[in-house]
Amino acid sequence: MNISRRTVLTSSAALAAASALGFRPDQVLAAEGGTLRLAMSSDLGSLDPGYFTSLPAEIGTLFCCMPSLARPRQDANGTWGWEKTEFCEMLEQVDDLTINFALKPGYMWSDGAGELTAEDVKFSFERMIGSDWGGRFEAFDRVDVTGTHTGTIVLKTPYVAIWMVALAYDSGFILPKKAVEALPDGRLTTSLPAQLGPYRFQEWIPQQKTVLVKNPDWTGTPAAFDTIEFVMVADSKAGELALQAGELDIAGLLPETAANFEAAPIPGTSFVNIPGTYYQWIGLNTEHPKLADLKVRQAIQRGIDVESCLAAAYAGLSPKATGIVPIGILGNRAQAGYSYDPAAASALLAEAGVSGLSLTLHYNVSNNEDAVIAQVVQANLADIGVTVELMPVDSGVYWNLGIEANGDDWKDLQMTIMAFRTGPDPLDAMQWFPASQYGVWNWERWKDDEFESLWTAAISEKDVAKRGQMYERMQEIMENTGGYVWITYPAVLYGVSTRVKPAFYPGGDYRAEEFATA
Amino acid sequence: MFASLSDFARRDPLGFIGLMLVTMILFAGLFGNWLAPYAPSKIDVPSRLLAPSWEHLMGTDKLGRDVFSRILAGSALALQIGVVTVGLSVVIGTVLGLIAGYGPRWLDSILLLIFDTTYSFPTVILGLALVTLFGPSTTTLMGLVMLFLIPAYARLVRSSTLAAKGADYVLALRSMGASSGRILGIHILPNVIGPVIIVACMDVPAIIALEAGLTYLGLGVPPPAPSWGRILEEGTGSIREAPWIVVAGGLPIILATLGFTFLGESLRDRLDPKRKGRA
Numbered sequence: 001m002n003i004s005r006r007t008v009l010t011s012s013a014a015l016a017a018a019s020a021l022g023f024r025p026d027q028v029l030a031a032e033g034g035t036l037r038l039a040m041s042s043d044l045g046s047l048d049p050g051y052f053t054s055l056p057a058e059i060g061t062l063f064c065c066m067p068s069l070a071r072p073r074q075d076a077n078g079t080w081g082w083e084k085t086e087f088c089e090m091l092e093q094v095d096d097l098t099i100n101f102a103l104k105p106g107y108m109w110s111d112g113a114g115e116l117t118a119e120d121v122k123f124s125f126e127r128m129i130g131s132d133w134g135g136r137f138e139a140f141d142r143v144d145v146t147g148t149h150t151g152t153i154v155l156k157t158p159y160v161a162i163w164m165v166a167l168a169y170d171s172g173f174i175l176p177k178k179a180v181e182a183l184p185d186g187r188l189t190t191s192l193p194a195q196l197g198p199y200r201f202q203e204w205i206p207q208q209k210t211v212l213v214k215n216p217d218w219t220g221t222p223a224a225f226d227t228i229e230f231v232m233v234a235d236s237k238a239g240e241l242a243l244q245a246g247e248l249d250i251a252g253l254l255p256e257t258a259a260n261f262e263a264a265p266i267p268g269t270s271f272v273n274i275p276g277t278y279y280q281w282i283g284l285n286t287e288h289p290k291l292a293d294l295k296v297r298q299a300i301q302r303g304i305d306v307e308s309c310l311a312a313a314y315a316g317l318s319p320k321a322t323g324i325v326p327i328g329i330l331g332n333r334a335q336a337g338y339s340y341d342p343a344a345a346s347a348l349l350a351e352a353g354v355s356g357l358s359l360t361l362h363y364n365v366s367n368n369e370d371a372v373i374a375q376v377v378q379a380n381l382a383d384i385g386v387t388v389e390l391m392p393v394d395s396g397v398y399w400n401l402g403i404e405a406n407g408d409d410w411k412d413l414q415m416t417i418m419a420f421r422t423g424p425d426p427l428d429a430m431q432w433f434p435a436s437q438y439g440v441w442n443w444e445r446w447k448d449d450e451f452e453s454l455w456t457a458a459i460s461e462k463d464v465a466k467r468g469q470m471y472e473r474m475q476e477i478m479e480n481t482g483g484y485v486w487i488t489y490p491a492v493l494y495g496v497s498t499r500v501k502p503a504f505y506p507g508g509d510y511r512a513e514e515f516a517t518a
Numbered sequence: 519m520f521a522s523l524s525d526f527a528r529r530d531p532l533g534f535i536g537l538m539l540v541t542m543i544l545f546a547g548l549f550g551n552w553l554a555p556y557a558p559s560k561i562d563v564p565s566r567l568l569a570p571s572w573e574h575l576m577g578t579d580k581l582g583r584d585v586f587s588r589i590l591a592g593s594a595l596a597l598q599i600g601v602v603t604v605g606l607s608v609v610i611g612t613v614l615g616l617i618a619g620y621g622p623r624w625l626d627s628i629l630l631l632i633f634d635t636t637y638s639f640p641t642v643i644l645g646l647a648l649v650t651l652f653g654p655s656t657t658t659l660m661g662l663v664m665l666f667l668i669p670a671y672a673r674l675v676r677s678s679t680l681a682a683k684g685a686d687y688v689l690a691l692r693s694m695g696a697s698s699g700r701i702l703g704i705h706i707l708p709n710v711i712g713p714v715i716i717v718a719c720m721d722v723p724a725i726i727a728l729e730a731g732l733t734y735l736g737l738g739v740p741p742p743a744p745s746w747g748r749i750l751e752e753g754t755g756s757i758r759e760a761p762w763i764v765v766a767g768g769l770p771i772i773l774a775t776l777g778f779t780f781l782g783e784s785l786r787d788r789l790d791p792k793r794k795g796r797a
Contacts, residue, residue: 312566371741
């Protein structure tokens with residue numbers, strides 16, 4: 001195509017005229033209709049459930065294009081549980097070690113890969129055992145195929161968390177056995193050899209977008225959009241501008257921007273605040289000589305104004321944490337056992353006979369919020385006579401500080417700002433604190449017999465309410481060590497176009513297949 | 519004095535602007551903490567992100583701290599890192615350069631090897647490595663800067679010293695039995711120091727910018743020190759909601775860069791013998 005100076009001038013004049021007449025980019029995009037555009041901060045890596053990095057674009061694509069037996073669903077109280085999918089006729093835990101399932105007949109894979117069968121289920125789950133995500137399948141033994149569409153999942157040991165940790169979430173996808181076995185090394189990359197879902201994966205343009213289109217052969221619940229695009233937007237400010245321009249239907253927001261959205265939504269957009277599945281706390285090394293006295297640790301728990309930390313770091317949009325199990329997950333506590341009380345903190349220090357205490361606080365420089373929290377903590381503790389030296393550390397170094405096997409830094413650790421992410425089961429959050437994690441990820445360095453007993457018992461406790469109470473008690477034990485100042489479960493904040501109705505998985509990941517037009 | 523200043527302003531307006539800006543920054547650096555209306559690190563979360571007003575001339579940041587007070591206090595830190603570090607580097611670099619240029623050939627070769635090896639490291643990468651090893655602090659940052667500046671100044675002085683070493687006046691001094699120390703300190707140094715001062719003046723803003731850059735990456739001076747780079751970094755997250763923080767953090771860096779650069783160029787025009795005729 002030849003572009004002459006005349007062409008450029010003519011086109012520019014046409015564009016200027018269109019602008020003068022009031023046409024806006026979002027109207028042009030709206031005219032396309034049927035395309036849902038979701039902002040993603042990270043690019044697609046792998047679509048293999050056994051080897052992906054669990055990035056939102058990967059999970060989102062798989063939920064749209066691949067079947068599973070169960071998926072997460074919130075109950076009336078907002079607590080996450082699971083439900084069987086439309087691929088299942090029956091799904092039932094018969095006893096501690098046995099789960100029976102029956103697939104609905106007639107669901108056909110794309111690309112001539114045949115019908116969805118129990119053999120596919122067996123293949124998909126058994127290959128997870130030796131995969132990168134094999135830890136989620138530790139209690140899993142095998143799948144016995146009892147018919148074309150029926151089978152039994154057999155566990156080695158009782159493991160009630162298998163539903164939310166493995167089967168009903170991002171490790172529970174069923175793959176087409178024949179098509180995957182035909183792949184050179186039996187692994188998926190950035191394409192799917194056969195698909196079965198309301199949408200089909202069409203293409204991935206690196207660093208730009210992943211495109212899904214409506215599956216014309218789908219006989220289940222109809223897809224709401226002709227096309228779904230996971231658009232790579234690495235900078236959240238750019239995402240916010242694209243949302244305002246109508247180029248995206250949903251984009252993540254930084255806390256300050258979200259606060260403005262909440263106060264005065266921009267026309268055509270709304271604000272959504274989803275409880276996050278990260279949990280953040282300030283850890284105190286209970287074995288460090290300066291922190292060995294429980295009263296000193298309790299003084300620090302009461303000397304930090306968490307509300308101020310949240311206002312400064314998260315614009316007040318993230319909730320105050322009460323433990324390590326986030327809101328919406330079984331075992332979330334109603335409240336912590338202490339509160340900000342500088343007078344009580346000073347009294348505890350006096351009781352301990354401590355004055356002129358100076359401590360270090362390590363934090364990861366990659367997290368902007370951590371630096372803000374650290375400065376509030378420094379100011380708060382100065383008020384009760386504790387001097388805090390801030391120690392910002394590069395991410396790569398930071399995550400090795402407390403691990404005994406990786407050097408001697410753990411000996412000098414005093415206070416740290418920590419944040420882990422959990423799946424929708426409390427076991428996932430709690431797994432980093434039993435005695436086996438002492439010197440590994442339990443940087444607060446404590447062990448407790450009651451905690452160990454509860455940890456073991458909760459793994460096989462089928463009574464949901466009782467199991468929840470066990471996890472609550474375990475958090476209470478953690479808190480009583482004085483090694484934890486709970487900060488927050490950072491909220492996931494979105495700006496959403498009013499033309500779509502969003503849906504989310506635990507932690508705020510897009511549930512793209514359930515997005516609908518408003 | 520006014521007559522000479524006005525003459526300076528008329529003949530070299532950019533140099534004059536540079537002098538004024540540098541004077542202003544030096545003044546802020548020396549008296550900033552005293553002039554600041556609020557304690558620069560005093561947190562007041564309920565007053566966070568207030569827009570500029572008579573109460574807070576440059577508004578407040580995420581933690582409710584007065585940005586104007588932090589900028590003033592940040593001047594002292596910028597001067598400490600910029601001027602003090604460059605000054606120390608000039609002294610050490612000059613001494614090493616004189617020794618390398620005037621000393622025996624083997625010593626020159628060893629020193630030259632050390633200068634070139636140190637100088638060949640990429641600044642930011644070495645900075646990141648040092649900060650990772652020793653932790654971020656003003657001392658680490660000053661050490662990093664000196665590690666790069668000393669070889670640069672030493673090389674400059676060495677070249678001039680080598681040229682002066684064979685000059686008639688030096689040969690005459692040697693024949694009269696003058697000691698090496700006397701020749702270097704009294705006769706060669708005054709002839710080689712001019713270009714170093716010019717380069718050093720031009721380096722000050724670069725060092726201030728380097729500090730701002732490393733701090734922006736979270737690897738410079740640790741909080742709550744009111745470094746200009748930190749003010750910039752902290753303001754970036756709320757650039758649309760509170761743009762005054764980024765403007766306030768960026769402005770002194772721009773002014774310092776302009777001031778020292780203008781002044782450096784003016785000095786070059788006056789001190790560089792090759793340019794004297796053109797000035």
